[in-house]
Amino acid sequence: MKVIKFGGSSLASATQLKKVLDIVKSDDKRKFVVVSAPGKRSTDDEKVTDMLIQYAEAYLANKEVNKYQEKIINRYADMVQELHLDSSVLTKISDSIKKLCHLDKTHPHRVLDTFKASGEDNNAKLVAAYFSSNGLPATYVNPKQAGLLVSDEPGCANVLDEAYEQLSNLHHIEGTLVIPGFFGYTKKGDICTFSRGGSDITGSIIAAGVHAELYENFTDVDAIYAAHPGIIDEPKKIDVLTFREMRELSYAGFGVFHDEALIPAFKANIPVVIKNTNNPSAPGTNIVASRATNPHESVIGIAGDAGFSSIYISKYLMNREVGFGRHVLAIFESLNLNYEHMPSGIDDISIVLRESQITSELEQILLERLKKELCLDEVKVRHGLSMIVVVGEGMKSRVGIAAKGTCALAKAGINLEMINQGSSEVSIIFGIKKEDEIDAIKALYHAYFNE
Numbered sequence: 001m002k003v004i005k006f007g008g009s010s011l012a013s014a015t016q017l018k019k020v021l022d023i024v025k026s027d028d029k030r031k032f033v034v035v036s037a038p039g040k041r042s043t044d045d046e047k048v049t050d051m052l053i054q055y056a057e058a059y060l061a062n063k064e065v066n067k068y069q070e071k072i073i074n075r076y077a078d079m080v081q082e083l084h085l086d087s088s089v090l091t092k093i094s095d096s097i098k099k100l101c102h103l104d105k106t107h108p109h110r111v112l113d114t115f116k117a118s119g120e121d122n123n124a125k126l127v128a129a130y131f132s133s134n135g136l137p138a139t140y141v142n143p144k145q146a147g148l149l150v151s152d153e154p155g156c157a158n159v160l161d162e163a164y165e166q167l168s169n170l171h172h173i174e175g176t177l178v179i180p181g182f183f184g185y186t187k188k189g190d191i192c193t194f195s196r197g198g199s200d201i202t203g204s205i206i207a208a209g210v211h212a213e214l215y216e217n218f219t220d221v222d223a224i225y226a227a228h229p230g231i232i233d234e235p236k237k238i239d240v241l242t243f244r245e246m247r248e249l250s251y252a253g254f255g256v257f258h259d260e261a262l263i264p265a266f267k268a269n270i271p272v273v274i275k276n277t278n279n280p281s282a283p284g285t286n287i288v289a290s291r292a293t294n295p296h297e298s299v300i301g302i303a304g305d306a307g308f309s310s311i312y313i314s315k316y317l318m319n320r321e322v323g324f325g326r327h328v329l330a331i332f333e334s335l336n337l338n339y340e341h342m343p344s345g346i347d348d349i350s351i352v353l354r355e356s357q358i359t360s361e362l363e364q365i366l367l368e369r370l371k372k373e374l375c376l377d378e379v380k381v382r383h384g385l386s387m388i389v390v391v392g393e394g395m396k397s398r399v400g401i402a403a404k405g406t407c408a409l410a411k412a413g414i415n416l417e418m419i420n421q422g423s424s425e426v427s428i429i430f431g432i433k434k435e436d437e438i439d440a441i442k443a444l445y446h447a448y449f450n451e
């Protein structure tokens with residue numbers, strides 16, 4: 001049996017839903033269908049999840065909410081009408097959206113998550129009704145009923161190990177199952193969402209829980225490309241990627257598949273394929289445990305992500321001071337800051353972290369503590385950095401990959417703030433100024449794929 005996940009772009013309108021039905025009907029093995037909330041119908045459209053966030057924020061701020069409710073209900077109403085579904089489907093959706101503004105406001109994060117989750121929950125109900133009225137008997141399954149237990153971390157939940165055993169019982173439900181993506185339930189019974197784009201994670205968890213033979217992730221591109229298609233014109237399509245390569249690339253900006261969605265499928269050894277709802281016969285991109293590397297192809301993809309800061313710390317004879325690194329990290333830990341990268345030299349270390357974590361107040365405290373407790377010679381902060389990640393399993397057996405990248409960046413006049421090679425040798429990270437990100441990706445793509 002297969003798990004098939006449709007992203008918001010595949011469920012944005014009645015036209016898209018018709019394609020979805022054809023895809024599911026065309027293969028009997030497509031039993032478990034995971035759905036996102038309706039996404040954008042055009043580039044200037046809004047995602048239902050974003051509309052729900054605005055609605056939640058207005059409600060929490062005690063503002064008028066009618067216009068938000070109306071806009072969201074209209075998105076579903078358009079689809080119900082165009083698909084000729086029974087009006088009772090819309091009544092249920094409309095009631096559930098209106099009911100949200102009666103939630104207890106004591107825990108705003110929980111309120112926000114309940115609003116967000118309703119986007120996929122209502123869409124799953126709509127999709128199940130549409131399938132059933134068009135010759136494909138389907139049942140809506142709520143994540144609570146399925147046993148999708150998650151940690152109590154609103155907006156960034158993690159699946160709990162015990163969920164998998166319960167999820168295997170989904171096999172006992174007859175017909176096609178339609179499961180809303182993006183959220184699960186805590187042990188106390190509260191809704192908790194994954195991070196944004198998290199319906200991919202639900203699909204992967206369900207695939208692991210039901211021991212699927214394949215996890216198919218349907219989106220709006222024919223394949224995963226070697227670089228963001230919005231930056232590089234007609235980038236190279238990738239046929240096969242390893243889980244490790246995909247994790248590095250999606251972590252660093254390939255929004256097409258959530259980086260946290262890889263782990264459940266990888267651990268359960270379930271291959272993943274990314275396919276296009278608008279062109280289902282295209283082979284897509286396969287994500288597998290290992291692949292043969294081509295001697296002529298070392299780099300498989302280049303991704304970039306902005307929003308990083310770097311804390312540079314220097315102290316003469318740092319290399320001889322036992323426990324120095326532990327002490328640095330203990331200060332970060334006590335301030336509840338996690339770091340992303342830590343390139344180091346003999347007398348210095350840079351700690352790279354997400355900018356969104358540090359306020360100017362926290363930055364002041366951090367710098368003072370580092371200086372005082374570690375007796376540093378120098379500490380410097382740089383904001384507004386982008387990390388460009390060059391990825392490929394074949395890189396470790398090839399000479400000159402880093403040199404090619406640094407040379408390309410130098411030729412493009414881009415100053416390198418940091419360079420770091422992951423210990424697995426599957427990636428090299430270039431830290432640059434945010435404003436150089438697009439030029440850097442273009443220069444690196446040209447060097448690795450066109451020269």
Ligand SMILES: Nc1ncnc2c1ncn2[C@@H]1O[C@H](COP(=O)(O)OP(=O)(O)O)[C@@H](O)[C@H]1O
Nearest residue numbers: 007008009219220221224225227228254255256
């Ligand atoms: N390297 C890449 N290859 C393909 N698509 C990419 C890549 N990087 C970013 N994307 C973007 O990811 C989008 C699909 O992801 P997403 O918007 O989350 O889809 P969905 O709504 O189907 O979940 C594509 O339309 C594309 O713009």
Ligand SMILES: N[C@@H](CC(=O)OP(=O)(O)O)C(=O)O
Nearest residue numbers: 007008036049196197198199
């Ligand atoms: N709807 C949620 C979850 C999700 O995965 O959506 P999409 O499939 O449109 O990326 C979000 O917007 O974050």
